[in-house]
Amino acid sequence: MTEAATKPRAAGLTRSQMAWRAAQDIPDGAFVNLGIGMPELAAQYVPEGRQVTYHSENGILGFGEGPAPEDVDWDLINAGKKPVTLNPGASIFHHADSFAMIRGGHIDLALLGAFQIAPNGDLANWRAGNEGIPAVGGAMDLVSGAKAVWCITEHTTKTGEPKLVESCSYPLTGIKVVSRIYTNLGVVHIEDGRFVLKAVAPGVTPEEVAEKTGAFLDISGEIERIAPPA
Amino acid sequence: MTEAATKPRAAGLTRSQMAWRAAQDIPDGAFVNLGIGMPELAAQYVPEGRQVTYHSENGILGFGEGPAPEDVDWDLINAGKKPVTLNPGASIFHHADSFAMIRGGHIDLALLGAFQIAPNGDLANWRAGNEGIPAVGGAMDLVSGAKAVWCITEHTTKTGEPKLVESCSYPLTGIKVVSRIYTNLGVVHIEDGRFVLKAVAPGVTPEEVAEKTGAFLDISGEIERIAPPA
């Protein structure tokens, strides 16, 4: 776990707690693709007894934990180029078959990072502006193809700018694709083109979440108070 | 071998001799798809020392002779639904991959039957008119995808009508696809939109072939006299 994953913060969830909260919602029986970074952390928090199969873009279903250093095989890496192992029931296939799974709607859930999300579900997560080197990887395929796209992200940027915005200013990854957002401040669903607050982090009020959201946030419904593990 | 394959005829080649003559032209190193019927016969006449791999639409490369009756496995059949065996170096794949080979131009040669062929290379070989039940199989994929399409057919119908015609009256299988025709009377190439006689059967004159051809036949070039084995 990185320093960033564990460092305390004034209010709201740590990165690990955000991953934990998202993991609670991963349904039993799901085929899941986890983005690089915080989304990956979710795998370790899936509740006991739920069957989940992890997909990696480079042609793996059913990969598991990283190997011991002496067991590293550089031909068994995940989409983040990190060595992995295979769980019982795993399978290997080529890249076109791998993205047939994604594009064909066979992946139940893609849990991804985000730069900006709009209340219509638009997502920008591949490029912060038009400078530098455009690198997209499998992000556009995942958001277009997965049955559900959830994002896990800080609620605001490092400089305090909202990431949940009226309309994305960064280049889009996909249009009308995101349905849920897990942030350090809470859980926001997208319903009928609006952000709807479903849960808040300890020490955070719904009003505070609304204030840090760059578009209307509906806080009128039932709102869970997140109780993360210690 | 069927009765039709061996029965004597007044002049021209038997079915076996037609298959033999076509087989002489199958190049070394070729991946070949042989149509059901007379084309299949060609496999047994490929000259010694030539490497040829046979493709079957249902996902086999490198199939070989039919098995002994006690070795029949009904899950190892060719496109004609006949039991086959596998040669060393064979491979099995699914139907989409099988037709990726065909459509993608990886099959060097398709040797097929014909109802009608026009001098522009148009071929009709799937349906004799518009009556009855339309059944196309892989014919249209083969003629569109194989690098070369050769036909093997009687020069005329049972009632004496030419099968090499100015323009096909039967529903087409493909447009501008055929490059060579092996008949009981000789070998006809298609060059620049014309039928060109390249070889004649024993006891047959080029003029006789031209007479039985329903379009102009160029007999002005060098013409091989076919010398089939006894």
Added chain:
Amino acid sequence: MTKAMGVTRPVMTAEEALADVKDGATVLIGGFGGSGNPVELIHALIDQGARELTVVNNNAGNGEVGLAALIREGRVAKVICSFPRSAASHHFNEAYLNGRIELETVPQGTLAERIRAGGSGIPAFYTRTSVGTPLAEGKPVATFDGRDYVQERAITGDLALVKASRADRCGNLQFHLAMRNFGPIMCMAATCAVVQADEILEPGEMDPEQVVTPGIFVNRLVHVPGAVQEQVLFEQGARYP
């Protein structure tokens, strides 16, 4: 990362696996001629009773068993296939010639690719196959690099019936020789892929490199040891039911 094995698929009876098939369903049925033909599952579909089915298969049945019997029982409204004629396709032939069944004849490679496209999220693609022929009529044509191509649309199914030789409980499949044919792509293209397997293994017993169809494409497993061959039934003169 959890160490538990991944998602498993239920092993059911054929009756259970097909209990929810609805009238009017599109059913992708694996097999090429008799090879890979899921006879037991088709017979269970006959027992189940759904009507007005659209069937996608390379052929249109043979004799008095399997798909031929499903057609004979009047349960098929439409067949999408490449080659309906066979030695004993008399039930299809008669239904077709009497206007009781609709037929969409599709070139075999186009059929396979349309199914693969259906499973791969590709709504349409272009192929040279059938250009200039009656089977291209009514389809859009586009020119790429100076050549004409026909636009073909994806095929998906509500249900796939597929025969495999081995499955593990995660749904990973292997196929005996040319039994494979349409099975893998039909599993991809169906909302519910039901697979009959001769042998059912525990997760971990199948080499991940040798999985032909990953379990993500398979929904329900039916254990059918010693499955019959349509061709053998035909030669025996068998009839179902």
Added chain:
Amino acid sequence: MTKAMGVTRPVMTAEEALADVKDGATVLIGGFGGSGNPVELIHALIDQGARELTVVNNNAGNGEVGLAALIREGRVAKVICSFPRSAASHHFNEAYLNGRIELETVPQGTLAERIRAGGSGIPAFYTRTSVGTPLAEGKPVATFDGRDYVQERAITGDLALVKASRADRCGNLQFHLAMRNFGPIMCMAATCAVVQADEILEPGEMDPEQVVTPGIFVNRLVHVPGAVQEQVLFEQGARYP
């Protein structure tokens, strides 16, 4: 039917296998990051000297070996890839930011499907991926069943460089674990597929059901026992030439 084995593929040195690569060639290079990266073949291509290459790979090289070295040596005019950035893609980065190399960024799944289409005789297909994004700009959009899709064109190559673990002399291939990635589809899409294999078997020694890439898609074999891993070279700080 002849009983002889089928068509075999020549086993050559890397130098022989790449002797005829021309300036301006499009080269499909297998691998995802370091896995399945045909380092020895890329180094042979550096030695061979062809220039103005268009390279199709998922990435754009790492460190001072393989594709990164090919770029460093100024031999690549254009890269078609999904993710050019990596921990040490400085040679690509610098060439791109200085306008010395052209980049076509393609979503990874679209890249894979375009290559598969290239090998399958499909000139174009439609995908939902990239609809409404900058990567769809300039591409035709069509509506199917009420949703918009982007038309994508096939990619083919003059040459493919692919790493396999085992080949038989008929060119049939098997791949160790996730080494497989782009290898099979790149073999399909190249006029000349050159494959380096750790092990070369006699025809008949590979189970036909377990062939991943049939030999029809492979043109030349290079025997490279104990092939290096790009990632290991990178960690060692290796440099080529």
